[in-house]
Amino acid sequence: MSPILARSAAQAGLRLASRRQFSLMTSLRQLGRSFEHGTPFERLPVTQKPQGADWGRQFKRVGGQAVVFLPAMAVMLGWPYAAAVVVEVLVG
Secondary structure: OOHHHHHHHHHHHHHHHHHOOOOHHHHHHHHHHHOOOOOOOOOOOOOOOOOOOOHHHHHHHHHHHHHHHHHHHHHHHHHHHHHHHHHHHHHO
């Protein structure tokens, strides 16, 4: 880019930046408005009873995850100990 074009682009950027004022109150107002909820919150119905928890399904899900998670953690955290034992046995 030629120096003349670079200088004119920088001046145009400065003119644009100097025209806009930064207002902390405007920024805070916009932040506050972003938290607003467009509709009122739904009320809980009085005519229906809440559904009971399905503990069997929860235990099945957690048990299935534990079958994979616990051996994987044992391998990831236990390999340094196993390597130290092997080195101690081989090297003496």
